[in-house]
Amino acid sequence: MGNWTVNYISPNGTDDMSSEANIYQFDCQKKVIHSLIILICILGIIGNGIVIRILHFQIKRTPFIIYILNLVVADSGTLVFLFISAIWHITMDNSNLEIIECLVGTFCTGQFLLTIISIDRCLAVFFPIWHRCHQPPYLSTILCAVAWIVSFSVCAIHYTLILVKGSRNMRHFYHLFIYTIICVPLMVVSSLALFLKGYLKSRMKRRGKLLKAILLALLFFLIFSLPTTIIYLINLISNEKYFNLFQYGYLCACLNSSVNPLIYFLLGRKKEHHSMYNLNISLQRVFKEEEEEESDKQPKIQVDIHL
Numbered sequence: 001m002g003n004w005t006v007n008y009i010s011p012n013g014t015d016d017m018s019s020e021a022n023i024y025q026f027d028c029q030k031k032v033i034h035s036l037i038i039l040i041c042i043l044g045i046i047g048n049g050i051v052i053r054i055l056h057f058q059i060k061r062t063p064f065i066i067y068i069l070n071l072v073v074a075d076s077g078t079l080v081f082l083f084i085s086a087i088w089h090i091t092m093d094n095s096n097l098e099i100i101e102c103l104v105g106t107f108c109t110g111q112f113l114l115t116i117i118s119i120d121r122c123l124a125v126f127f128p129i130w131h132r133c134h135q136p137p138y139l140s141t142i143l144c145a146v147a148w149i150v151s152f153s154v155c156a157i158h159y160t161l162i163l164v165k166g167s168r169n170m171r172h173f174y175h176l177f178i179y180t181i182i183c184v185p186l187m188v189v190s191s192l193a194l195f196l197k198g199y200l201k202s203r204m205k206r207r208g209k210l211l212k213a214i215l216l217a218l219l220f221f222l223i224f225s226l227p228t229t230i231i232y233l234i235n236l237i238s239n240e241k242y243f244n245l246f247q248y249g250y251l252c253a254c255l256n257s258s259v260n261p262l263i264y265f266l267l268g269r270k271k272e273h274h275s276m277y278n279l280n281i282s283l284q285r286v287f288k289e290e291e292e293e294e295s296d297k298q299p300k301i302q303v304d305i306h307l
Contacts, residue, residue: 044258063140077106112147224256
């Protein structure tokens with residue numbers, strides 16, 4: 001990436017100078033984008049780290065919190081590999097296949113988990129009795145494990161095929177495109193159903209911070225995944241490959257993995273507080289709703305003892 005073929009046509013060197021200017025402009029643009037990715041990754045890793053600490057140590061472990069915790073871990077992994085990939089691009093001026101495969105694995109895991117979360121919330125709204133009383137135990141843990149295993153297994157198979165074939169061409173990441181065309185329609189349908197059926201209910205209006213957070217997370221994922229899908233689609237169907245567009249896909253993935261902690265903070269804070277010192281309190285206020293709802297689900301039994 002970043003190596004262009006220059007044709008020398010004019011003997012006066014005009015085309016040579018123009019090509020060198022284009023190369024310089026492209027390299028500067030690439031370095032600016034990757035530097036921006038590094039900065040966003042640092043902020044996103046810090047934000048996701050705070051969310052992981054709160055969910056792991058300060059919030060009761062409910063099935064839904066397990067989904068969110070795994071999603072935050074997947075986002076953190078995506079940011080870590082994006083950070084490493086951006087530094088690699090700036091220093092080595094090329095791509096590392098192993099880093100990209102790990103990046104795709106964590107990103108696809110995040111897609112799977114967001115899809116599972118949206119479907120889980122739909123089940124909670126449309127089938128509340130089953131979701132409350134008859135949901136299989138450890139279902140959330142099993143689904144999260146399946147999401148991680150499937151994503152990295154497919155990436156491992158893809159990596160092995162590339163090594164066997166001897167081609168390291170980045171346009172062969174068809175599995176990322178397949179994940180997108182499978183998960184995005186499911187997220188769109190479930191998000192619309194969740195909004196129309198759940199958010200418009202009066203009970204959800206009173207206590208809807210977590211539901212708003214999920215809907216906003218799904219919305220931003222759909223927004224940021226659209227450019228990446230278009231980029232891969234262009235490279236799949238076009239005869240001319242536009243590898244320079246992949247850096248914009250990396251930037252969108254970086255923004256998507258960094259935005260959720262900001263959503264949790266903005267929804268959890270009180271309007272009268274505008275400082276950042278209550279970040280932990282704001283995040284806890286969002287996730288406490290799920291803990292309170294789980295407590296409400298527990299049957300309350302009163303026993304009278306007569307002596």
